[in-house]
Amino acid sequence: FSLLICRSWTADQLRFPPSFMFGAASAAYQVEGAWNVSDKSPNMWDKLIHDRPELVADGSNGDVACDSYHLWRRDVEMCEELGLNMYRFSISWTRLLPSGFPNHISEDGKNYYNNLIDGLLEKGIQPMVTIFHFDLPQSLQDLGGWANPLITDWFADYAEVVFSLYADRVKYWLTINEPMMMCDGGYEELGAPYIDNPDVGRYLCNKNAMIAHAKAYRIYEKFYRDKYHGKISLPTLFFWFKPFTPEDQEVTDLTIDHWEGRYAHPIFSKEGGWPRKLEKLLNDIAKKEGYKRPRLPPFTPEEIQLVRGTYDYYALNHYTTRLVRRVQPGEQPGKWLFYGSSELNTIMDKDPSWGNTVVDWFSVYPPGLREQLNWLNATYDVKEVIITENGVPSLDPGLVDTQRLEYYRDYLEQVLLAIQDGVNVTGYTAWTLMDNFEWFSGYVPKYRLYAVDFSDPNRTRTPRESARYFSTVTRTLIFWA
Numbered sequence: 156f157s158l159l160i161c162r163s164w165t166a167d168q169l170r171f172p173p174s175f176m177f178g179a180a181s182a183a184y185q186v187e188g189a190w191n192v193s194d195k196s197p198n199m200w201d202k203l204i205h206d207r208p209e210l211v212a213d214g215s216n217g218d219v220a221c222d223s224y225h226l227w228r229r230d231v232e233m234c235e236e237l238g239l240n241m242y243r244f245s246i247s248w249t250r251l252l253p254s255g256f257p258n259h260i261s262e263d264g265k266n267y268y269n270n271l272i273d274g275l276l277e278k279g280i281q282p283m284v285t286i287f288h289f290d291l292p293q294s295l296q297d298l299g300g301w302a303n304p305l306i307t308d309w310f311a312d313y314a315e316v317v318f319s320l321y322a323d324r325v326k327y328w329l330t331i332n333e334p335m336m337m338c339d340g341g342y343e344e345l346g347a348p349y350i351d352n353p354d355v356g357r358y359l360c361n362k363n364a365m366i367a368h369a370k371a372y373r374i375y376e377k378f379y380r381d382k383y384h385g386k387i388s389l390p391t392l393f394f395w396f397k398p399f400t401p402e403d404q405e406v407t408d409l410t411i412d413h414w415e416g417r418y419a420h421p422i423f424s425k426e427g428g429w430p431r432k433l434e435k436l437l438n439d440i441a442k443k444e445g446y447k448r449p450r451l452p453p454f455t456p457e458e459i460q461l462v463r464g465t466y467d468y469y470a471l472n473h474y475t476t477r478l479v480r481r482v483q484p485g486e487q488p489g490k491w492l493f494y495g496s497s498e499l500n501t502i503m504d505k506d507p508s509w510g511n512t513v514v515d516w517f518s519v520y521p522p523g524l525r526e527q528l529n530w531l532n533a534t535y536d537v538k539e540v541i542i543t544e545n546g547v548p549s550l551d552p553g554l555v556d557t558q559r560l561e562y563y564r565d566y567l568e569q570v571l572l573a574i575q576d577g578v579n580v581t582g583y584t585a586w587t588l589m590d591n592f593e594w595f596s597g598y599v600p601k602y603r604l605y606a607v608d609f610s611d612p613n614r615t616r617t618p619r620e621s622a623r624y625f626s627t628v629t630r631t632l633i634f635w636a
């Protein structure tokens with residue numbers, strides 16, 4: 156009520172539009188478990204952390220995780236309890252295509268996703284399917300993975316199988332989750348394949364991800380769009396960046412291009428291709444360092460056209476905001492991607508006035524989301540934006556998760572404000588439905604609406620306070636309810 160008074164909003168402005176989609180998200184490796192049932196083969200996460208359990212904070216892995224493979228009915232029930240009209244989940248490539256190639260489609264894998272999709276639709280919940288969320292078949296990693304340009308066809312072949320099986324019922328598609336984490340993270344030892352080759356590996360991966368996404372999009376466009384009217388995008392991990400001082404604006408703009416532009420500009424900008432200024436800067440660095448080839452592998456004119464415009468909405472994974480500045484004489488740039496860039500000579504930090512979380516680079520600054528949504532609207536012809544991930548980590552496993560509840564409330568308020576600014580945000584998907592396996596953090600930080608008892612073979616799921624709050628919002632469409 157106080158908000159109503161201080162902002163003098165009308166009752167209508169306080170509500171999300173009736174057609175607004177509320178969802179929760181998950182990813183196959185993080186929830187499914189059943190890592191070797193039936194004919195499923197290992198993916199690169201299975202292999203990496205079976206071989207090197209010390210990489211994960213608590214030495215755990217996703218072998219059983221939330222056991223959603225067996226407990227998917229409960230997951231659907233939770234979506235219903237939350238009043239969601241959308242559930243975002245990903246397909247495990249090796250559960251569907253054990254060899255990585257379409258020579259054999261697993262009956263078991265096919266049925267698992269058929270059941271999940273049908274179960275959601277029976278409850279009036281739209282499935283939003285991520286075709287690929289980090290878990291590359293190990294067989295393809297052994298052939299070079301995302302650094303090998305042939306992967307663009309391997310991915311397209313896999314996506315074609317997925318569309319042929321599920322496009323009749325799935326209307327919201329995401330091709331490759333956060334290629335930035337996959338490439339910059341994967342080739343800077345922040346995730347699988349855990350290769351230390353940021354100078355070359357991540358840029359090869361970057362380009363291949365763009366082409367792979369585009370090939371999948373074009374298949375859908377050509378063979379399925381007219382019949383099923385679905386929408387496809389690629390979810391970018393995009394923190395919002397602000398300058399420390401007005402003088403840091405230029406380097407902040409470059410940082411946005413480096414983080415987000417390398418993955419968004421080829422798809423969402425009118426001209427396509429790499430962000431020009433950044434491309435020149437990176438390629439000049441490569442030359443200076445003695446590389447014979449540009450850091451960002453050039454696109455051919457045909458490739459620019461292939462990738463440009465391959466989206467039906469902007470899919471945004473937003474978590475936090477960072478401040479950016481250039482290093483001062485005698486300072487070192489931030490060591491990895493959440494702290495700065497050695498190529499741009501930058502340091503990233505937080506503003507002391509922002510809220511803290513258990514992760515030091517992760518601040519709570521809700522207006523950053525509104526600022527970013529307006530920036531996206533002004534920069535690209537976004538048509539429609541769906542927030543495909545947003546949520547906060549905390550170490551408290553308890554059910555009274557006030558910080559998370561407040562995070563959702565305050566970020567949802569900013570979404571509503573952005574809608575009033577004129578940004579066409581049509582959906583919001585919380586990360587994440589329940590406690591699950593968090594990559595190198597294992598089962599430690601909790602990001603979730605439902606608590607999962609991992610000591611219980613039945614993996615009992617219990618709603619937290621944030622889940623109760625979220626279900627009130629989905630039912631009343633009012634964020635401060």
Ligand code: BGP
Nearest residue numbers: 182332333336392586593594596
């Ligand atoms: C996103 C991923 C999710 C999830 C989330 C939480 O980058 O798409 O899969 O993991 O971040 O972050 P983290 O796992 O790094 O703690």
